[in-house]
Amino acid sequence: MTQTITLLSPAKLNLFLHVNGRREDGYHELQTLFQFLAYGDEITLRLNQTKEIKLLTPVKGVKHEDNLIVKAAKILLPLNKTHQGIEISIDKRLPMGGGLGGGSSNAATILLALNKLWKINLPLPELAKLGLTLGADVPIFVSGFAAFADGVGEKLMPASPEECWYLVSKPEVHISTQAVFQSDELPRNTPKILAENLDTKHSQNDCEDVVTKHYPEVANLLATLVEYAPSRMTGTGACIFTPFNSEKEARHIQSQLPKDIETFVAKGVNQSPVHQALEKLTQVTGEK
Numbered sequence: 001m002t003q004t005i006t007l008l009s010p011a012k013l014n015l016f017l018h019v020n021g022r023r024e025d026g027y028h029e030l031q032t033l034f035q036f037l038a039y040g041d042e043i044t045l046r047l048n049q050t051k052e053i054k055l056l057t058p059v060k061g062v063k064h065e066d067n068l069i070v071k072a073a074k075i076l077l078p079l080n081k082t083h084q085g086i087e088i089s090i091d092k093r094l095p096m097g098g099g100l101g102g103g104s105s106n107a108a109t110i111l112l113a114l115n116k117l118w119k120i121n122l123p124l125p126e127l128a129k130l131g132l133t134l135g136a137d138v139p140i141f142v143s144g145f146a147a148f149a150d151g152v153g154e155k156l157m158p159a160s161p162e163e164c165w166y167l168v169s170k171p172e173v174h175i176s177t178q179a180v181f182q183s184d185e186l187p188r189n190t191p192k193i194l195a196e197n198l199d200t201k202h203s204q205n206d207c208e209d210v211v212t213k214h215y216p217e218v219a220n221l222l223a224t225l226v227e228y229a230p231s232r233m234t235g236t237g238a239c240i241f242t243p244f245n246s247e248k249e250a251r252h253i254q255s256q257l258p259k260d261i262e263t264f265v266a267k268g269v270n271q272s273p274v275h276q277a278l279e280k281l282t283q284v285t286g287e288k
């Protein structure tokens with residue numbers, strides 16, 4: 001098996017996010033449409049002979065033992081069928097607390113890669129179940145296809161939203177997912193829709209009003225962006241995505257925005273780049 005692999009750990013967008021209710025354990029029943037972006041963090045994994053998990057590049061503000069990369073690797077360590085440990089490094093590009101699911105994506109990328117490198121070969125649904133213990137967004141990244149999600153985000157039905165280009169903009173605020181879900185002002189009564197009645201035009205992000213009310217930075221940026229194209233918040237914020245038919249249009253609007261706003265342009269994709277890369281690796285090495 002190849003000793004070193006580098007994978008793109010992608011961002012996700014919630015093309016809509018409906019909050020349908022609150023469960024007894026405090027978690028919320030959601031319906032959402034997930035799509036990936038061909039943009040994310042770059043994670044490099046290198047097998048070594050130490051039997052240990054080493055993270056060579058700490059993530060700013062995250063303690064080693066709290067890092068979802070380390071937590072994901074620790075879950076699979078007891079199942080390791082080789083005598084090899086792993087060295088991991090990450091080039092972090094996704095803003096944290098942006099609603100782009102960067103931490104969950106990193107966890108899923110590690111689960112998928114080590115499942116292969118350590119010859120564990122768990123089926124994806126089992127890997128997704130392990131991932132759910134790390135975060136509600138991990139299963140979508142493990143499954144690897146765009147999906148309409150129900151439950152807390154773990155019941156996934158494949159979907160094929162249009163793969164347009166997105167301008168993603170990050171207001172200068174960090175929003176806690178937990179704080180948004182705990183807010184008394186969050187509406188929690190959007191009726192459930194059936195997967196066959198998916199309609200992104202008549203949908204919304206139920207977290208948007210409470211976030212824009214408390215964070216003028218998000219409200220102002222959203223107001224600017226809707227002048228160009230329909231724009232919406234992803235997850236519990238703070239990032240806002242604006243769809244375009246072409247990269248050129250997205251880059252043109254990007255160039256019009258004030259320079260102090262963090263932005264990137266990326267294509268929406270319905271298959272995760274991690275799965276594509278790992279499949280290619282299997283084809284090249286012939287190993288499963």
Ligand SMILES: C[C@](O)(CO)[C@H](O)COP(=O)(O)OP(=O)(O)OC[C@H]1O[C@@H](n2ccc(N)nc2=O)[C@H](O)[C@@H]1O
Nearest residue numbers: 026027028104135136137138152153177178181235236
């Ligand atoms: C908002 C979304 O990003 C939409 O995709 C996800 O639902 C959140 O996924 P996540 O960041 O992986 O969330 P977790 O780390 O599992 O949960 C963070 C906190 O958000 C709240 N939470 C999360 C998901 C959910 N369905 N209901 C909740 O109430 C819980 O208080 C939890 O303590």
Ligand SMILES: Nc1ncnc2c1ncn2[C@@H]1O[C@H](COP(=O)(O)OP(=O)(O)OP(=O)(O)O)[C@@H](O)[C@H]1O
Nearest residue numbers: 067068069096097098099100101102103104106235
């Ligand atoms: N490898 C990691 N990368 C990023 N965040 C991590 C990582 N490991 C742990 N975390 C913690 O997870 C928190 C959420 O990070 P993440 O980037 O997933 O946020 P998010 O994009 O807002 O997610 P969501 O879509 O769930 O709202 C961070 O504030 C950080 O404390």
